[in-house]
Amino acid sequence: MDSSAIEIKNLNVGYNTETDFSLIIKNFNLSIKKGEIFGIAGESGSGKSTLAQAIYRSVKYPGEIESGEVIFKDKDIMKMEANDLRKIRATLFSFIPQAAMNALNPVRKIRYQFYDLLIAHGILPEKNNDKISAVLKMVRLNESVLDNYPHELSGGMRQRTVIAMSILLNPEVVILDEPTTGLDVLVEHEILKDLKNIQRKYGITMIFITHDLAILYEISDRIAMIYAGEIVEFGARDDMLENSTHPYNFLLLKNIPRIGVKMDNIIKLKGNPSNFKENFPGCQFYERCPFSKGECSEKHPDLREYSNEHYYRCIRFPEWKQNV
Amino acid sequence: MRIPIKYIIKKISLFFVVFMGAITVNFALPRMMPGNPAQVVYSQILRAGGSGVSPVYLNQLEVEYGLSKAPLYIQYFQYLDNLFHGNLGVSISYFPEPVSTILAQALPWTLFLVISSITISFFIGNHLGRYAGTNRNTGKDLAIDLFSMFMAAFPAFVLAFIILDIFAVYGNLFPIGGAYGISVNEGLNVPFILSVLYHAFLPALTIILISLGGWVLGMRNNIIPSLNSDFINYSENLGFKKYQIKSIAYRNAILPNMTGFAMSIGLSTSGVIIEESIFSYPGVGMYMINAINSLDYPLIQGIFLMVVIAVLIGNFAVDILYGFLDPRIRQEGD
Structure with a gap:
């Protein structure tokens, strides 16, 4: 147990609609090890952002965490007092948001936004200018950004500023919810490289959420693939890459476009992206899966272990793999 | 803080252009009317039994209005000359008082009344709006919203009459008119200031109540x-x-209301006409009503000009x- 940084147990998260409550994350269990980069991937609407917010307990109405536990440092985040939760945020457990471009207060200089963060956690800002300089250096920003307003910075610089703020107080665990959305590939690549360096240097545990498989496989130690709010496959990066056990992961990897290679062999997915059919008894991926058979629509598959710490949720494995 | 000089210069030049446009309209309007104001005034004085007025006086009046037979551009420069010397002509209804003297008497009262009451209203309104917005969809929010909408839709003159009736006429708690009592000496002394505040209370209350709703709803939204x-x-995620x-949210939310604040201070130099005349408060609004009733062109023109400037x-x-x-915004100006 000591090696796990975060334990997610039976997490259920959903959204309130006008008439009822629809469950998005169903009975989610996951254990994240200390000092790893854990990648969570899924398509739009698969519930990955909801999951990120739920782990951080920042789901806002109409979203709602129905039940479950997130154990961090022997405490359940879901049951913490609001003020205790506030205190561990940014200091022990931090969050780098999606659309980090707009995450800074537009009418305040960056310096004072750093100061505000320090004040919020009871630290005197004047004595900690060194700390701010150090963290800016880490994300390779010039100190002059402190005297700028957010709109005077480029997207990449704002992104780096947000990362610097999130790790200023040396958190042990950081959740990154698609932190490079909206940046061009080059900037994205540099930021990820820096993040990885920081992570290795300080042994931060990172939970990295993305829809970009290339990034995911580049940066993560372990990966969980999410479809319709549940894990369909998870394991170490190399296992996931070389021995896919679930058709979803397999097809996604197979269909990554490569320059100069004709796209003739693409196996198209049928149907529409996951739409959370709640009362469907079978596999959520059934309709879109090219390998599905009648039995797939009848029984909901459990998570099974393939090899050491490599799990999949498919009743037709390894049969289906013989057909490709 | 770095002072954005370029931005200020840009704004000043823009301000000057609009100002020139406005005084040009003010110059053109009377000249576009059939007949001319001088003739109207002249005939009015005749009708009122003004004995001893002669066509010579008509000529004088025309000169007074800058309505000479001279070419238009010469008239225009005469008009500008008069304007920058503070010469706005002579009032008809308060003859022979110059318009500038009347405005100089009335404007301080209006500015005092308007600026103090709009500022109070802005302050209360923003705080109520913030309270309602941060307690969204609660009973308090609903109560504040309903009150604000009710007040924003309430006709100003009705409220003024109600307040006047209750507090001054029947209640006898406040004076029914004037800006200060007869018994006090004008000047910076305590009884005078108290008397001024006492007399301004009811009109100010009316203005505050009427304008409050707008600030509340604006801030809440x-x-x-x-x-x-x-x-x-x-x-929140950073703890x-x-x-x-709350202060970050407030600081970003107040920006649109600031525009409204300055606009309404400017507009209200004429916009409290109803309140001022009901409470017989000797501000610009009261003179405006009188000027309109007595077709006092020079005074109307003078007030129009003043409102534009305000x-x-x-x-x-x-x-x-x-x-x-x-x-x-500042960067766009740089």
């Missing part, structure tokens, strides 16, 4: 999206304290202020 913005979510989060100054002030409040 600004702070709700502000509270749901990405930067507020991020502040900011409640008061810090609105322009109000806008100018808010432009400059906005530059300080919102750095994004």
